[in-house]
Amino acid sequence: xxxxxxxxxxxxxxxxxALLVKLPPLVGFLAAxxxxxxxxxxxxxxxxxxxxxxxxxxxxxxxxxxDVRSLLKARVWLTxxxxxxxxxxxxxxxxxxxxxxxxxxxxxxxxxxMAIVALALSFxxxxxxxxxxxxxxxxxxxxxxxxxxxxxxxxxxxVVVLTVSKGELPSPWALALVLVVPGAWLAxxxxxxxxxxxxxxxxxxxxALVPGYVLFDLVGxxxxxxxxxxxxxxxxxxxxxxxxxxxxxxxxxxxxxFFVSIGLTGTPTWEAVGMAALLAVLIPVKAVAFFALLWxxxxxYRTATLASxxxxxxxxxxxxxxxxxxxxxxxxxxxxxxxxxxxxxxxxLSAVLNRLAPAVEAWxxxxxxAQQAEALTVDDRPIDLGGxxxxxxxxxxxxQATVEQLHEAHGKRAVxxxxxxxxxxxxxxxxxxVVEADATDLDFWGRVQRSGRVELVVLAMPFHGENLLxxxxxxxxxxxxxxxxxxxRGEEIDELRSRGADAAFNLYGSAGTNLADHAVERTSAAx
Numbered sequence: 256x257x258x259x260x261x262x263x264x265x266x267x268x269x270x271x272x273a274l275l276v277k278l279p280p281l282v283g284f285l286a287a288x289x290x291x292x293x294x295x296x297x298x299x300x301x302x303x304x305x306x307x308x309x310x311x312x313x314x315x316x317x318x319x320x321x322d323v324r325s326l327l328k329a330r331v332w333l334t335x336x337x338x339x340x341x342x343x344x345x346x347x348x349x350x351x352x353x354x355x356x357x358x359x360x361x362x363x364x365x366x367x368x369m370a371i372v373a374l375a376l377s378f379x380x381x382x383x384x385x386x387x388x389x390x391x392x393x394x395x396x397x398x399x400x401x402x403x404x405x406x407x408x409x410x411x412x413x414v415v416v417l418t419v420s421k422g423e424l425p426s427p428w429a430l431a432l433v434l435v436v437p438g439a440w441l442a443x444x445x446x447x448x449x450x451x452x453x454x455x456x457x458x459x460x461x462x463a464l465v466p467g468y469v470l471f472d473l474v475g476x477x478x479x480x481x482x483x484x485x486x487x488x489x490x491x492x493x494x495x496x497x498x499x500x501x502x503x504x505x506x507x508x509x510x511x512x513f514f515v516s517i518g519l520t521g522t523p524t525w526e527a528v529g530m531a532a533l534l535a536v537l538i539p540v541k542a543v544a545f546f547a548l549l550w551x552x553x554x555x556y557r558t559a560t561l562a563s564x565x566x567x568x569x570x571x572x573x574x575x576x577x578x579x580x581x582x583x584x585x586x587x588x589x590x591x592x593x594x595x596x597x598x599x600x601x602x603x604l605s606a607v608l609n610r611l612a613p614a615v616e617a618w619x620x621x622x623x624x625a626q627q628a629e630a631l632t633v634d635d636r637p638i639d640l641g642g643x644x645x646x647x648x649x650x651x652x653x654x655q656a657t658v659e660q661l662h663e664a665h666g667k668r669a670v671x672x673x674x675x676x677x678x679x680x681x682x683x684x685x686x687x688x689v690v691e692a693d694a695t696d697l698d699f700w701g702r703v704q705r706s707g708r709v710e711l712v713v714l715a716m717p718f719h720g721e722n723l724l725x726x727x728x729x730x731x732x733x734x735x736x737x738x739x740x741x742x743x744r745g746e747e748i749d750e751l752r753s754r755g756a757d758a759a760f761n762l763y764g765s766a767g768t769n770l771a772d773h774a775v776e777r778t779s780a781a782x
Contacts, residue, residue, distance in 0.1 A: 258296070258300070261291070262287075262291065262296075262299045262302070262515065265290060265515075266287045266511055266515055268283075269283035269287035269290070270283035270284055271283070273286070279390075281383070281510075281514050281602060282599075282602060282603050282606055284514035285514050285517055285602060286599075287515055287518065288514065288515040288516060288518020289519075289599070292518060298519060302516055302519075303512075305509050305512035306509070306512040306513035306516045307478075307479075307513075308464075309506055309509030309510040309511075309513045310381075310479050310571075311463055311464065311467065311468050311478065311482045312460075312482075312505065312506040312509065313381065313382060313479075313506055313510065314381065314479045314480070314482045314483040314486065315462070315463035315467060315482040315483065315486040315502075316385075316486065316499045316502060316506060317381075317403060317407075317483055318482065318483040318484065318485065318487040318489070319486045319487075319489060319495045319496070319498060320394060320395070320495070320496070321407075321483075321487045321490055322400070323487055325400050325404050326407060326408065329552065330401060330552035330554065331401060331404035331408060332408055333548075334401075334545070335404075335412075338377070338544055338545055338548055339374075339377045339378075339409070339412065341544050342373065342537075342541060343377050345373075346372065346534075346537065347369050347373045349533070349534070350364075350372065350373065351366070353533060358526060358529075359589070360530065360587055360589050360593065363587075364587070368586045368587070371586055372577070372594070375572070375577060375594060376534065376537070376569050376597065378409045378412075378413065378569070378572045378573065379406060379566040379568055379570055380569065380570040380571055380598070380601075380602070381406045381570070381571075382510060382514075383605065385403070385406075387565050387609050388403070388565065392724065395693060395695070397634060398557075398558045398562040398565070401554075401558070401562050402562045402566055405566060406566075407483065409570070409572075410479075410480050410483070411480070413477060413572055416576060424475070425474055425475035425476055426474040426475050429476060431474075432470070432471070435484070435485065435488065436488065438466060439466075439485065439488035442462060442466075443492050445458075446458060446489075446492060446494065455494065455498060456498075456501050456502065458498075459502055460502070462485055462486075462489065463485065466481075466485050467481045467482035467483075467484070467485040467486070517574065517599060518599065523595075527589070527592050527593045527596055528596060530593045530596075530597075531593050531594075531596030531597040531599075532600065534569075534593075534597040534600075535597060535600040535601055535604060538567050538569070538600075538604050538605065539567070541566075542563045542566070542608070544563075545563035545567065546559045546560060546563040546619075549562055549563060552632065553630060554631070554632060555631060556620045556623060556626065557620065558635055560615060560616040561612055561616060564605070564608050564609050564612050564615065565609060567601075567605050568602060568605035569594075569598045569601040570598070573597070574591060574598065577590045577594050635702075636702070637702045638690060638692070638702045640670055640709065641668075642708075643669065643708075643709060644667060644708060644710045645667045645709065645710065645712070645713065646671075646709050646712045646713070647661070647671045647672065648671075648694040648713065648715060648716055649673065649694070649715040649716035649717065649721075650671040650672070650673040650678060650687070650689060650715075651715070653715045653741060653762065654671055654673075654713075654715040655671075655682070655687065657669075657713055667711070670688045670689070670690060671687055671688065672689070672690050673689055673691065673692075674691065674692065694721070695721055695725055695728070700729065700732045709734075709736055710736040710737065711736055711737050711738075711739070712725075712736060712738050712739075713738075713739050713740070714738065714739070714740035714756075715740075719743065722741075722742075723750065726738060726751065726754050726755060737757045738755065738758075739756065739757060739760070740756045740758070740759045741759070741760055741761075741762045742759055742760070742761060742762065743761070744761075747759075748760070
C-alpha cells in the first residue's frame with residue numbers, strides 16, 4: 256500500500272502542476288512516471304494490468320459509438336494508408352540524415368532497423384486522441400469520426416505488424432472468431448433483460464474483457480482490438496450510450512495508470528532525450544500531411560485542421576512494437592526509452608497545439624483560398640437555411656407545435672432540426688421545413704453560422720443535458736441571437752438561465768396551464 260500511496264501522491268501532484276500551467280493533466284502523469292523511475296521507486300504491483308484495462312475499456316467505449324460504415328469511406332482508409340506510407344519514408348529519411356552525428360543507437364543500425372522504428376512512429380495515439388475528443392465533446396463531429404476511423408485502421412495494421420514481428424501466425428482458432436457475431440446477438444438479447452445499473456456495468460466489463468480482450472488474445476490477436484470489435488457489435492443497442500457513460504469514470508482513472516506506466520520504461524540519458532527531441536520535430540510535419548490528405552478528400556479547412564491536430568502525435572503502440580521486436584534482436588533495446596520519450600514529447604506538443612486549435616483553424620482558413628461549397632464533400636458543405644430567422648431544435652410534438660405557432664402567430668420563418676432520419680422524412684411529407692442534423696454537433700453550428708441569419712433558437716429537445724450542451728456550443732460559436740428552452744423541473748430552468756438562455760419554460764407547467772384554461776372554457780360553455 257505504501258508504494259500505491261507514493262504513486263497516487265506523485266500522479267496527483269504532477270497532474271495538478273500541469274493543470275496549473277494550463278497543460279492537460281496527462282502530461283503531468285507522464286512526468287510522474289519518469290520521476291518515479293529516476294527516483295528508484297519500485298513499480299507498483301498490478302500497474303500494467305490497470306493500464307491495459309484502461310486502454311481496453313477505452314476501445315470498448317469507442318466501439319459502442321462506432322458507425323462501421325465510416326471505415327469504408329476513402330477519407331478514412333485511403334488517408335490512413337497514404338499517411339502511414341509517407342510517415343515511414345519521412346522517419347527513415349530523418350534517421351538516415353542524423354546517423355552521421357554520433358548517436359550510439361544509429362551507429363550500428365541498418366536501414367531495416369530504422370524502418371521498423373519509423374513504422375512504429377507512423378501511428379497516432381488512440382488514448383490521446385479520444386481524450387481530446389472527450390474533453391471537447393466532439394466524438395460525434397465529422398472530424399472526430401474521421402480521426403477515430405483513422406485510428407481504427409491503424410489498429411488493424413497494428414495487428415499485422417505485431418503478428419509479423421513475433422514471427423508467428425495467429426492460431427487457426429482465430430477463424431472461429433466469426434462466431435462472436437451471433438454471440439453478440441445473444442448478448443444483446445440478454446442485455447435487454449438487465450434492469451440493474453450495477454449489473455449493467457458488470458455486463459459491460461465482462462463483454463469488454465472476456466469475449467473482447469481475452470478471447471482475441473488467446474488466438475494471437477490484439478486484445479484491445481477485440482474489445483473494440485465487441486463494442487461495435489453492441490453499438491446499435493438502445494443502452495449503448497448509457498453503458499459508455501457509465502464506464503467513463505472508471506476508464507478515466509485507469510488511464511492514469513497507463514500514462515504513468517509510459518514514464519516507467521527507463522531512465523532517460525541525455526542522448527535519448529536528444530534523439531527523442533529530434534523525432535518530435537516530425538510531429539508538425541505529420542499533422543500537415545494529415546491536413547493535406549484530408550483537404551484532397553474535399554473536406555473543409557476546419558474539419559481537416561481539427562482532425563490533423565488531433566492525430567498529430569506518436570502512439571503508445573510504438574513502445575509495444577519496440578519491446579516485442581527488441582526480443583527478436585531486430586532493434587536495440589535502447590529504442591524503448593527513446594520512443595517512450597518521443598511519445599511523451601509528442602503528447603506535450605500535441606496538447607499545446609490542440610489547445611490552440613480554434614486559433615490555428617481560423618489562421619488556416621484566412622490564409623488559404625476560399626472553398627466553394629459545390630467542391631466540398633456533401634456532408635461537410637455549409638447548410639443553407641434559406642431565409643430562416645428561427646431554428647427549433649428537436650422536432651417531437653413540442654417542437655412541431657412550436658414551429659407551427661411561430662409561423663402562424665408570429666410570422667417567423669422557422670426551420671426544424673432533427674437527427675432521426677425516419678422522423679425527418681415524415682415531417683417533410685407533412686410539410687415541415689426540416690434539416691437532418693445533430694444539434695449537439697459543433698460542426699453543425701460552424702456550418703450554419705456561415706450560411707444563415709438566425710436570430711432565435713428554441714431548444715425543444717427532450718433531454719436537459721442536450722439542451723445545456725447546445726446552449727454552450729452556441730455561446731462557444733459566438734451566437735448573439737436569443738435562445739429559449741424548455742425544461743421539466745424548476746432547477747433545470749434556473750440552470751438554463753444561468754448558462755445564458757434568454758427564456759426558459761417549464762414544459763409540464765405550461766401543459767397544466769393550458770389544460771386548466773381549456774377545462775374552464777369548456778365548463779363555462781356547458782353552463
